[in-house]
Amino acid sequence: MSFDPRTLKVDFRCRANSMHGRLAWDDETYEVWKHWDEVEYDTLALIASLIAEGDSRWSEVYGTRADDWRSVTAALRAFEEANPQPMDLGLNVRCGLCDRRMALHERESRADVPSVYACGHRHTDGRFRREEKADIHRVVDRVLLDALNGRISWVMAPELAPAPAALVAYADYLTAKIATYDAHIGAAKADAALSRQRTDLVARLEQVGMIQEHGVFTVAGLDALVREPWRDRPTRDDGVFTDLGRALLVDRVVCHRDGIEVFTHLDEGTALYRRLYADDLRKEIRVAHIQLKMLEDELTELEETPAGPPDSPSS
Numbered sequence: 449m450s451f452d453p454r455t456l457k458v459d460f461r462c463r464a465n466s467m468h469g470r471l472a473w474d475d476e477t478y479e480v481w482k483h484w485d486e487v488e489y490d491t492l493a494l495i496a497s498l499i500a501e502g503d504s505r506w507s508e509v510y511g512t513r514a515d516d517w518r519s520v521t522a523a524l525r526a527f528e529e530a531n532p533q534p535m536d537l538g539l540n541v542r543c544g545l546c547d548r549r550m551a552l553h554e555r556e557s558r559a560d561v562p563s564v565y566a567c568g569h570r571h572t573d574g575r576f577r578r579e580e581k582a583d584i585h586r587v588v589d590r591v592l593l594d595a596l597n598g599r600i601s602w603v604m605a606p607e608l609a610p611a612p613a614a615l616v617a618y619a620d621y622l623t624a625k626i627a628t629y630d631a632h633i634g635a636a637k638a639d640a641a642l643s644r645q646r647t648d649l650v651a652r653l654e655q656v657g658m659i660q661e662h663g664v665f666t667v668a669g670l671d672a673l674v675r676e677p678w679r680d681r682p683t684r685d686d687g688v689f690t691d692l693g694r695a696l697l698v699d700r701v702v703c704h705r706d707g708i709e710v711f712t713h714l715d716e717g718t719a720l721y722r723r724l725y726a727d728d729l730r731k732e733i734r735v736a737h738i739q740l741k742m743l744e745d746e747l748t749e750l751e752e753t754p755a756g757p758p759d760s761p762s763s
């Protein structure tokens with residue numbers, strides 16, 4: 449075991465049992481230290497005094513950081529309890545076993561570890577449930593294209609856009625949450641998971657600002673998709689839709705043990721589907737009326753013109 453008292457970084461490897469200190473998650477294992485923030489500081493308090501071997505620096509670093517960690521996480525929890533989040537611009541992915549919302553864990557800094565959605569709950573079969581982000585997005589894109597069935601303009605139905613008042617409330621919520629974080633973070637800003645939380649809040653606030661300035665369909669890349677549906681987009685590897693685009697169009701994704709189920713706002717039978725389809729039918733009926741009128745005019749003209757000799761008789 450190695451321990452750096454200044455960074456509080458612990459590297460734990462048990463020679464007798466490689467699973468000690470590790471958490472099995474489906475087919476892979478993770479170090480508990482790095483994936484279980486709630487227990488990290490408490491566990492550290494139990495063992496660090498032994499492994500620091502009399503080095504007093506650890507208690508100084510640990511003392512302030514652990515106190516501030518507890519203070520800021522308690523303040524954020526109290527904020528969340530007092531202020532329900534007014535809206536959500538993320539994909540609604542739910543666990544098919546416990547129905548909990550699955551949180552996205554981005555692993556962009558490490559190419560070898562995929563980003564996953566996880567409910568963070570150990571189920572009655574003793575296992576956790578996680579699904580790779582790329583797999584979910586692939587299924588979502590396929591289901592969306594099936595639901596659209598060539599009617600790509602449906603992705604810009606005004607009903608899909610968040611209400612301006614909700615966006616204002618969401619921006620206020622994010623600003624207040626960032627302020628709560630900043631007021632309590634102190635020495636805990638060295639905590640990687642907490643600083644990731646702040647980065648995420650700031651990114652979400654910036655996204656709301658972009659939506660207010662440019663419109664949600666532009667920011668979600670949906671108007672570009674409608675204008676040039678067949679154009680190769682630079683983000684092709686990420687799929688047909690953007691993260692925000694998926695979140696707007698999808699009602700919920702349910703991850704079962706044996707498959708991913710997607711429900712979109714454009715599914716047959718939804719109120720939006722009926723409204724859009726009725727509009728399309730009305731448009732087609734209008735066009736058919738115009739074509740019918742043209743054919744009738746042509747026929748009338750033909751009938752009213754007296755027959756004459758051919759213009760250029762064939763020889």
Ligand SMILES: [Zn+2]
Nearest residue numbers: 543546567569
């Ligand atoms: Zn679950």
